[in-house]
Amino acid sequence: xxxxxxxxxxQSAVPIIFEALRRLEYRGYDSAGIATLVNGSIxxxxxxxxxxxxxxxxxxxxxxxxxxxxxxxWATHGAPTENNAHPHATERVAIVHNGIIENHEALRKxxxxxxxxxxxxxxxxxxxxxxxxxxxxxxxxKDAAHTALNRLEGAFAIAMLFANEENxxxxxxxxxxxIVGFGESExxxxxxxxxxxxxxxxxxxxxxGSWVVxxxxxxxxxxxxxxxIDCPIQITALMAGAIGKDGYRHYMEKELxxxxxxxxxxxxxxxxxxxxxxxxPEIDFTSISRATVTACGSAYYAGxxxxxxxxxxxxxxxxxxxxxxxxxxxxxxxKNGIGLLISQSGETADTLGALRLLKxxxxxxxxxxxxxxxxxxxxxxxxxxxxxxxxxAVATTKAFSAQLTVLACLTLVAGVKRGxxxxxxxxxxxxALLDVPSRVAEALQLQPAIQEMxxxxxxxxxxxxxxxxxxxxxxxxxxxxxxxxxYIHADAYAAGEMKHGPIALIDPTVPIISVVPLGYLxxxxxxxxxEAKARGGRLLVFTDEKGxxxxxxxxxxxxxxxxxxxxVSPILYTVPVQMLAYEAALIKGTDVDQPRNLxxxxxxx
Ligand code: G6P
Numbered sequence: 001x002x003x004x005x006x007x008x009x010x011q012s013a014v015p016i017i018f019e020a021l022r023r024l025e026y027r028g029y030d031s032a033g034i035a036t037l038v039n040g041s042i043x044x045x046x047x048x049x050x051x052x053x054x055x056x057x058x059x060x061x062x063x064x065x066x067x068x069x070x071x072x073x074w075a076t077h078g079a080p081t082e083n084n085a086h087p088h089a090t091e092r093v094a095i096v097h098n099g100i101i102e103n104h105e106a107l108r109k110x111x112x113x114x115x116x117x118x119x120x121x122x123x124x125x126x127x128x129x130x131x132x133x134x135x136x137x138x139x140x141x142k143d144a145a146h147t148a149l150n151r152l153e154g155a156f157a158i159a160m161l162f163a164n165e166e167n168x169x170x171x172x173x174x175x176x177x178x179i180v181g182f183g184e185s186e187x188x189x190x191x192x193x194x195x196x197x198x199x200x201x202x203x204x205x206x207x208x209g210s211w212v213v214x215x216x217x218x219x220x221x222x223x224x225x226x227x228x229i230d231c232p233i234q235i236t237a238l239m240a241g242a243i244g245k246d247g248y249r250h251y252m253e254k255e256l257x258x259x260x261x262x263x264x265x266x267x268x269x270x271x272x273x274x275x276x277x278x279x280x281p282e283i284d285f286t287s288i289s290r291a292t293v294t295a296c297g298s299a300y301y302a303g304x305x306x307x308x309x310x311x312x313x314x315x316x317x318x319x320x321x322x323x324x325x326x327x328x329x330x331x332x333x334x335k336n337g338i339g340l341l342i343s344q345s346g347e348t349a350d351t352l353g354a355l356r357l358l359k360x361x362x363x364x365x366x367x368x369x370x371x372x373x374x375x376x377x378x379x380x381x382x383x384x385x386x387x388x389x390x391x392x393a394v395a396t397t398k399a400f401s402a403q404l405t406v407l408a409c410l411t412l413v414a415g416v417k418r419g420x421x422x423x424x425x426x427x428x429x430x431x432a433l434l435d436v437p438s439r440v441a442e443a444l445q446l447q448p449a450i451q452e453m454x455x456x457x458x459x460x461x462x463x464x465x466x467x468x469x470x471x472x473x474x475x476x477x478x479x480x481x482x483x484x485x486x487y488i489h490a491d492a493y494a495a496g497e498m499k500h501g502p503i504a505l506i507d508p509t510v511p512i513i514s515v516v517p518l519g520y521l522x523x524x525x526x527x528x529x530x531e532a533k534a535r536g537g538r539l540l541v542f543t544d545e546k547g548x549x550x551x552x553x554x555x556x557x558x559x560x561x562x563x564x565x566x567x568v569s570p571i572l573y574t575v576p577v578q579m580l581a582y583e584a585a586l587i588k589g590t591d592v593d594q595p596r597n598l599x600x601x602x603x604x605x
Contacts, residue, residue: 002027002028002071002072002073002074002086002097002098002099002191002599002603003021003024003025003026003027003028003071003072003098003190003191003195004024004069004070004071004096004097004098004157004158004159004178004189004190004191005017005020005021005024005069005070005071005096005159005188005189005190005191005195006068006069006070006096006159006161006169006171006188006189006190006214007020007067007068007069007070007186007187007188007189008066008067008167008168008169008186008187008188008214008215008216009066009067009183009186009216010066010185010186010216011066012064012065012066013036013065013066013067013068014034014036014058014062014063014064014065014068016199017034017068017069017070018034018051018054018055018058018070019198020070020188020190020195020196020199021034021051021054021070021071021072021195022051023194023195023197024072024190024191024192024194024195025050025051025072025594026392026393026394026593026594026599026600026601027072027074027098027191027599027600027601028072028073028074028075028599029049029050029051029072029073029074029594030048030049030073030074030075030080031046031047031048031049031072031073031075031080031081031082031084031085031086032046032047032050032051032053032054032070032071032072032073032085033045033046033047033054033070033071033073033085033086033087033096034046034054034058034063034068034069034070034071034087035068035069035070035087035089035094035096035161036063036064036065036066036067036068036161037065037066037067037068037161037163037164037165037166038063038064038065040163040164040166041091041163041164042089042090042091042092042093042094042161042163043063043065044063044087044089044094045057045058045061045063046082046085046086046087047082047085048080048081048082048085049080050594051072066166067161067166067167067169068161069087069094069095069096069159069160069161069169069189070087070096071085071086071087071096071097071098073085073086074599076100076123076604077100077104077121077122077123077124078120078121078122078123079121083119083120083121084120084121084122086122086124087128087161088119088120088122088124088125088127088128089128090128090129090132091163092131092132092135092136092162092163093128093131093132093135093141093144093160093161093162093163094128094160094161095124095127095128095131095158095159095160095161096124096158096159097124097127097156097157097158098156098157098158098176098191098603099154099155099156099157099174099175099176099603099604100123100154100155100156100604100605101123101124101126101127101152101153101154101156102123102153102154103151103152103153103154104123104126104154107126107130107151107152108126111126111129111130111133114133116129116132116133123154127148127152127156127158130148130151130152131144131145131148131160134147134148135162141160141162141165141168141170142170142213145160145170145172145211146211146222146226149172149174149211149224150224152174154175155174155175155176155349155603155604156172156173156174156175156176157171157172157173157174157176157177157178157191157603158170158171158172158173158178159171159178159189160172167215167216168213168214168215169187169189169213169214170211170212170213170214171189171206171211171212171214172210172211172212173206173208173209173210173211174208174209174224175208175349175352175603176347176349176603177191177192177205177206177347177374177375177603178190178191178206179191179192179193179196179203179204179205179206179373180203180204180206180212180214180219180231181196181199181200181202181203182200182202182203182204182218182219182233183199183200183202185216185217186199186200186216187214187215187216187218187219188200189212189214192371192601193236193373194390197236201235201236202233202234202235203233203234203235203236203373204219204221204231204232204233204234205231205234205373205378206221206231207229207231207378208375208378209223209224210222210223210224210229210231211224212231219231234373236373249586250393250582250592250593251391251392251393251593252393252395252397252485252582252592252593253582253592255391255392255393255397255398256397256398256444256575256578256579256582257444258388258389258398259397259398259401259437259440259444259575260437260438260440260441260444261437262386262387262388262389262398262399262401262402263401263402263405263436263437263440263571264437265387265389266386266387266388266402266405266406267405267409267433267434267436267437268387269385269387270384270406270409271409271430271434276427276430278409278412278413278430280384280409280410280413281382281383281384283338283364283366283382283413283414285314285316285413285414285417285418286417286418286419287336288316288336288337288338288364288414289317289334289335289336289337290316290317290318290319290333290334290336290337290338291310291316291317291318291319291337291338291339291340292318292319292320292321292326292331292333292337292338292339292340292358292363293306293307293318293319293320293321293340293341293342294320294321294322294323294326294339294340294341294342294351294354294358295322295323295341295342295343295348295351296322296323296324296343296348296350296351296602297396297480298395298396298400298477298480298481299342299343299344299348299351299396299400299403300320300322300323300342301400301473301474301476301477301480302342302368302400302403302404302407302473303320303340303342303407304320304472304473304476305404305407305470305473305474305570306318306340306342306404306407306410306411307320308469308470308473308570309407309408309411309470309567310407310410310411310414313411313412313414313415313420313421313429313567314411314414314415314418314420314421315415315418315420316414316418319331322350323341323348323350323351323353323354324350324353324605326354326357327350327353327354327356327357333358333361333362333363335362337361337362337363337364338363338364338365338366339354339355339358339359339363339364339365339366340366340367340368341354341355341358341365341366341367341368341369341376341380342367342368342369342403342407343367343368343369343370343374343376344369344370344371344386344388344391344396344399344400344403344600345370345371345374345600345601346367346369346370346371346372346373346374346375346376346377347371347374347375347376347601347603348601348602348603349602349603349604349605350602350605351376352375352376352379353605355367355376355379355380356379359379364381364382365379365380365381365382366380366381366382366383366384366410367380367382367383367384368384368386368403368406368407368410369383369384369385369386370385370386370388370391370399370402370403372385384406384409384410385406386399386402386403386405386406387402388402391600392593392600393592393593394484394593394594394595394598394599394600395481395484395485395581395592395595395598396600397578400477400574400578401440401571401574401575404570404571404574405433405436405571408429408433408567408568408571409433412426412429412430412433428565429565429567429568431565432564432565432567432568433567433568435564435568436564436568436571436572439561439562439564439568439572440571440572440575442561442562443561443562443572443575443576444575444579446559446560446561446576446579447579447583449557449559450559450576450579450580450583451583452557453513453540453557453559453580453583454580454583454584454586454587455587456511456538456540456556456557457482457486457488457511457513457540457580457584458486458488458584458587458588460488460509460510460511461488461489461509462488462489462490462491462505462509462510463479463482463488463489463490463491463510463511463512463513464490464491464492464493464498464502464505464506464510464511464512464513464532464537465478465479465490465491465492465493465512465513465514465515465577466492466493466494466495466498466512466513466514466515466516466525466528466529466532467492467494467495467514467515467516467525468494468495468496468516468520468521468524468525469520469521470520470569470570471515471516471517471520471569471570471573472492472494472495473570474515474570474573474574474577475492475493475513475514475515475577476492477574477577477578478490478492478513478515478577478578478580478581479491479492480492481577481578481581481582482580482581482584484581484595484598485581485582485585485590485592485595486581486584486585486588486590487588487590487595487596488584488588495514495516495524495525495528495529496524496528498528498531498532499528499531503531503532503535506532506535506536506537507535507536507537508536508537508538510537510538511537511538511540512529512532512537512538512539512540513540513541513542513577513580514529514539514540514541514542515541515542515573515577516529516541516542516543516547516551517542517543517544517546517547517561517564517566517569517573518543518544518546518547518550519566519569520566522547522550526550526551526554529541529551529554529555530554533554538556539551539554539555539556539557540555540556540557540559541555541557541558541559542559542561542573542576542577543558543559543560543561544560544561544562544563544564545560545563546563548560559576561573561576
């Protein structure tokens with residue numbers, strides 16, 4: 001959702017900014033741009049499309065300067081053209097922005113009346129023209145920036161560069177992330193620590209509603225009232241080496257193959273190896289009356305699986321809703337309720353909005369997060385971290401299974417503490433969980449069979465995914481992944497619901513992918529598959545050894561996964577459905593890591 005970089009250096013700024021933008025491209029790739037100061041004047045280069053287009057422009061028309069700002073855009077207001085690309089600039093100031101300025105129309109009118117001339121259709125240009133107006137009125141850059149920031153409504157992370165100010169940069173954040181990096185006589189701004197990973201490990205995470213004045217010597221932080229605030233420097237553990245492809249064709253392929261390691265790492269965080277006990281931060285599960293679970297995208301499906309687990313194993317009543325709905329729904333909430341938020345980035349605007357709603361309603365906030373320095377982490381009462389490492393492919397894979405791993409641990413602890421799970425059952429489930437990395441490693445070996453399945457899927461216009469119970473959200477994850485990266489229309493249905501409508505879609509061109517190990521409502525799901533087959537649907541199934549005995553006579557293709565305890569089957573079956581989407585996208589030749597129109601971290605509503 002737009003990536004921002006700022007560099008105050010003594011060396012040429014453009015290569016540093018360009019490489020940092022490369023690491024931020026997962027946040028948006030509709031257009032990109034860089035502005036620097038050349039002999040005190042603001043110069044910029046911008047290009048529509050991916051960062052490589054900007055690279056081509058810079059090769060033909062290089063940009064010098066040791067201070068500069070850069071941006072990679074996910075368009076909200078205004079088409080992804082060069083004209084709408086950031087930085088937006090006047091002769092006095094250049095800005096890059098991530099977020100949405102909600103009062104941009106009123107500001108645009110006011111600025112136009114004051115004689116300011118807009119050159120783009122974006123909401124972001126209002127920031128540049130507002131600061132410019134205050135500069136023209138004689139304010140210092142710092143005062144102009146501060147006055148302008150207080151006029152903005154909505155969400156923003158901003159970096160500003162001023163003409164003739166070679167040793168100054170101003171950053172601000174309100175509802176969108178921004179961090180400050182401290183180098184040796186160099187300073188940086190970035191949307192996340194990944195952007196700055198090779199540049200510095202000394203990072204300050206700006207609090208929401210703050211702004212910062214950078215010089216090469218350091219940073220002064222302020223709140224929006226202009227009062228000086230502290231913002232401690234932390235040492236990030238993120239290493240530059242974590243962001244290569246390691247010989248894989250795509251980040252998504254690399255990240256798919258990291259499933260076993262990531263699940264293992266996440267388990268190591270919570271399971272004490274000597275006692276074989278799950279250790280979580282103190283949560284009084286006995287007094288909790290209800291959990292309200294919310295998230296967006298794949299994280300929402302992880303939450304759905306969490307609901308099945310918590311209801312069945314911990315007998316905890318659970319409500320679940322998509323965050324963009326929950327935040328405006330005003331649900332009645334119990335006094336002793338918890339809000340359970342799930343997010344890879346910890347920055348998703350809708351999930352953050354829902355978090356605040358739940359917090360204001362007195363819920364204890366537990367967040368399952370991969371980015372533990374994120375805004376959600378700071379605003380939560382309890383953070384349960386997933387150890388998925390950096391995830392770069394826009395479509396999530398390993399972070400999803402890490403979220404499931406944490407939710408499984410949470411379920412077992414809640415189940416025992418609430419007296420609904422015997423120690424023996426909890427131990428059996430935990431043993432199964434500890435076994436998951438090995439079973440997932442085996443599932444990854446099924447790639448050749450999944451490639452065969454992908455050949456059928458890649459030819460389809462529409463694909464239907466079916467699952468029941470706790471495997472229904474896995475079917476949903478499969479359908480979303482396929483849509484996201486191969487652009488094939490796919491939808492998931494609870495297998496029993498198919499006959500109430502979706503069955504009308506079925507004909508011999510429609511592959512029906514089902515996730516159906518023996519056990520949970522197996523016979524009923526098989527009956528639903530028979531109904532689809534009778535209408536000419538092509539059945540492609542993921543099952544286990546025992547299920548395969550029945551399904552091999554019915555389905556066109558059967559991929560047989562290792563046998564596992566039913567408790568962990570959602571984690572195991574996630575891997576092949578994600579891999580199927582990847583293989584289908586390869587056949588379609590789409591941009592797997594950066595699919596069209598998407599962004600990894602969606603910091604606007
Ligand atoms: C975006 C991504 C999805 C992701 C969702 C939630 O839409 O494209 O892959 O699941 O955001 O992201 P979060 O960071 O909150 O998990």
